[in-house]
Amino acid sequence: MKNKDDISAGNESPSVTTGTANTISSGKAVKAAKPVPSGVLFPENDPIFQHTVYIRSRYGETDKMGYLYHARFIDYFDVARTEMIRLGEFNYKKLEDSGIIMPVLDVQVRYFEPVTYDEEIRILVHVYEWPQTRLHTHYKVTGSGGSLKAYGKVSLCFVNEHTRKPVRAPKPLLDAMRRHVQN
Template structure:
């Protein structure tokens, strides 16, 4: 449905003692792709907050297939795959030149009312509207 892809170069300061990108930096890489995807529907984090909701990550899964290395060009894609009760986004990190898979995974985010702090068990109408989906009327 909604998808974005970004291209990044692994910087020197992301490299660990083994000469590969430290696993924790992959969260940063998928965050950049997630922001690009959300910007496509005009529902970035500042817009979320302005509409009264925040969407904390409640689950993250990453599977590391091959290491990313210093100065390597990588592609990171983010695709929204669930939106009715939560926001589930799948990710794929590949070598930009060869297409070789480096990592894959997903995040799950839940809508939380920014005033009350209450978690919503259904996606807010404002989010569905950004997706072009009209919620069913009662």
């Protein structure tokens, strides 16, 4: 079942639909994903946490070929991660209000097939380990027919905004994640 939550602000944000991965069912046949060497962007163990976000690409995000501009995938990863964090009644604003920021340390994207204008894509964001001083998020992007569009990984660090030193993941964020896992 899809849960439509449009987080757009005018035309500045993509239209987004969110839902947990175990509640999403398209009923359509899914093409087999192209093989990727194990451990490249996804660990071999099962994720401890996952969330699905649906986004429709917009005209201004495409290039002359009619394809979604490659850097937009990173923006979409940010949308998926933000929605994932928001699940347990926690969000980036609360994090920043507590004096913690999350700079990006590393971004990896592996592209398989282009996303075209007005195409709805599914972004499945996985977390494979409980965050300590870093949060590692892994992404699988598929098209409406299930075709594999991209894999991604983003690593962020929890940092004290005043000292600029790494800190442990805040307890309210971990508690929010645990609540989601238990549901």
